[in-house]
Amino acid sequence: MAARTNPIPSVWARQQREPDQPALSRAAIVREAIAMLDADGIDALSMRKLATRLNAGATSLYRHVATKDELMELAVDEVFGEMDLPPADSPDWRAAAVEAADAFRATALRHPWLSSVLGQAGLAYLGPNLLAYAERLSTLLTAAGFPDPSRAIETLIAYVIGMSTTEAAWLTTIARSGETEAEFVARLMPAAVQATADYDHLSAAYTAAAKEDPAEARDGKFAYGLEVVLDGLALRLPR
Known part of the structure; x- marks a missing residue:
């Protein structure tokens, strides 16, 4: 009997699918999600609303981001990229x-x-x-x-x-x-x-x-x- 696999529910634990729309990328989806979060908070964010803002079908979004939880992982990591880090060799x-x-x-x-x-x-x-x-x-x-x-x-x-x-x-x-x-x-x-x-x-x-x-x-x-x-x-x- 083949061993049962339980995939880890995280965007970082699976491979990214090939995009089906050149104009729609994971980066564009995350940028728009962050704009919605900044404006209205987490309760106002949904995959349906995000798809509407991007003029895309929900199915197209799910090819890049499987769930809202994955979207939040990506949004969190994206804003961490804005932080200026101290040099690794800082003496103090x-x-x-x-x-x-x-x-x-x-x-x-x-x-x-x-x-x-x-x-x-x-x-x-x-x-x-x-x-x-x-x-x-x-x-x-x-x-x-x-x-x-x-x-x-x-x-x-x-x-x-x-x-x-x-x-x-x-x-x-x-x-x-x-x-x-x-x-x-x-x-x-x-x-x-x-x-x-x-x-x-x-x-x-x-x-x-x-x-x-x-x-x-x-x-x-x-x-x-x-x-x-x-x-x-x-x-x-x-x-």
């Missing part, structure tokens, strides 16, 4: 880690859906761009002397994903309001200060936040937390 591992984290965050804020779908995008981590990102970090942290660079990378990425998810959700809420971030915060803060009037520390924090530039405040929060994470990782280096 902390500076290189900050550069890599900042690049991740900037990409996640350009594509607000990214952080929230990373854990749902199948084997997206096997995509070439995401592999290149992980390999560069691994090279840097191995050279720095980390005995288990993969654990350090997971810790760093978990922080960036967590912060970026919250930040992207905040910016999406503001975008839907039709206001600038400064206008939204100016309207929100008086109510926040009033609501926390009986809580000394919270009231002081909101009063101070009302005087800050909100974009600069977000940058500062991210940088502070990142430094704390890197301080903790540094303690894992051999003395």
Whole structure:
């Protein structure tokens, strides 16, 4: 009896089919999908809607991408290709880690859906761009002397994903309001200060936040937390 094979459900685990339409390519499909994700979020993306936007039949799309899950794997890897990576021979591992984290965050804020779908995008981590990102970090942290660079990378990425998810959700809420971030915060803060009037520390924090530039405040929060994470990782280096 022949052994039963269970194909791995990932776009990276199967061969790409030959295109049947010269004008329709996997790259074009992924670019359009990303545009839809950026504009309306993951819930608005479907293979049917994507085919309509591309003036193609759904069957033509399925020759390049078998499922929406595969499409998300491709979209995730494509936006990872936008990130500027620190040089592999960077002499300062902390500076290189900050550069890599900042690049991740900037990409996640350009594509607000990214952080929230990373854990749902199948084997997206096997995509070439995401592999290149992980390999560069691994090279840097191995050279720095980390005995288990993969654990350090997971810790760093978990922080960036967590912060970026919250930040992207905040910016999406503001975008839907039709206001600038400064206008939204100016309207929100008086109510926040009033609501926390009986809580000394919270009231002081909101009063101070009302005087800050909100974009600069977000940058500062991210940088502070990142430094704390890197301080903790540094303690894992051999003395």
